[in-house]
Amino acid sequence: MVEDTKGLTVRKQEDLSEWYQQVILKAGLARYTAVSGCIAYLPRSYAIWERIQDVFNRMIKATGHANAYFPLFIPESLFQREEEHVEGFTPEVAWVTEAGSQKLRERLAVRPTSETIIYDTIRPMLRSYRDLPLLLNQWCNVVRWEFKHATPFLRGREFLWQEGHTVHATRDEALEEVYRILDFYQELVEDYLAIPVYRGRKSEGEKFAGADMTTTLEAVMPNGRAVQMATSHHLGEHFTRAFDVKVMGEDGQAFYPQSTSWGLSTRVIGALILTHGDDKGLIIPPRIAPEQARIIPIYQRDTRTRVETEAERVRKLLEEAGVRVTVDTRDGYTPGWKYSQQELEGVPLRIEIGMRDIEQEQVMLARRDTGERTSIPMKDLPEQIPRVLEDIQKTLYERARAMRDDLVKPAGTLEDVKTLIAEGRLALAGFCGRKACEEKLKEETGVNSRVLLEEGGEQACIICGGKGVTTLIGRSY
């Protein structure tokens, strides 16, 4: 263990940001580095990211998408091709201006997102409608330099993500893609990460720079701040026009195809920590947990071999049942120590095996979500453990849902919104999504709209009184 594993010294409810920092360091998720705003993703968080990659890759590959990789650097001339895009991203772009002792002829942007380099590169690949759709995804890092306060995972200068880029013959197909991916994201976030989200679209002021429309999933953290979990954009013809990606149609007429882009980043790991953790540390939902169960052998000197053999037997048994399980074989740590560490690290299930259990052909089971400990017969393990894991998954989601519902309340007027914000909550209120109203909202309340709900009913805008829909409004990360 690199980091001191002693327990947390604050309660989650008392000081969330101190708690968050301690969990990240003590559970070995990440470390601060010599570069301000850039963290090191250590194995205990990177393994979660790899699980996310597995799940998402399976979804997109099943629907015809393929992974690829484009350069980290983007020549300035390309980067500036799409007007809204440049305007939106320029303030936070890091530039490479020299190589060795030579000044570069043209500055290179370190990608904040890859639309520009991708469209420029794929142009020759798309000649005819027969080349469509093009369905690409890449897993990479991106850099966005401008921010005031870095928060590990949630906000930093460099982060990991996937960015999907697709090109379609028609607007309907592109929109279908936008929502197909949004569905995948929702499944990943709600069913795997056990974090409930609000689904809908971004206002004009908050949408992606260069998009016709941005769809989003927004989660709510215990301190009343929203986190954007994933976005899926309809880019219309913005980029195909800007990069002159033109294809021949069935009718012999050349046209600019429609495109989409969509992304989900390592910030979801931050949301996972904040949503599920408790005073003992992290709790990782079983479906996304790299390690779902940890066996802790309890022995005296003379029974060590016996107990360890049994622990290994149980491990294999569970592995065959599809459980991601490990054994804590370290000697010189007492069982109590190992329990605490397992709890800090958020492994959802602990299995204790000692002589007492072996004699009775059972094991002790401890749930990380409820703290509940029960003994179950050895022979029932392959069937019981997966069931308990699913139950933990469900409990975590329900708990998160209850927390969110407690933090988000309906508001009928601008005054109601102000009151809720002052209480550290978020509001659901009618909003039209226009830029002028967003500015007024920001001015009056200090916060922005997060998402215009897809299934929110029509509701008059609390600013202009015009046509609007139910919208999540509040602070965000």
Next chain:
RNA sequence: GGGGCUGUGGUGUAGCCUGGGCGAGCAUACCAGGUUUGGGACCUGGUGACCCCGGUUCAAAUCCGGGCAGCCCCA
């Protein structure tokens, strides 16, 4: 964009206000040995730190300036 707080071994801290006894204390971690193991055991020995640069001074962890880094609050 504005304001505040903080920086001491791997980690958490004492010391700083009021400069000298600080040759930097404590706890924990780490290493070696012994002992122990059903909720963070114990004994012995050992390794290990004043964020960086400059200034004031006979003397700086301590005071001043700048930088870097982290945290908090407000817009």
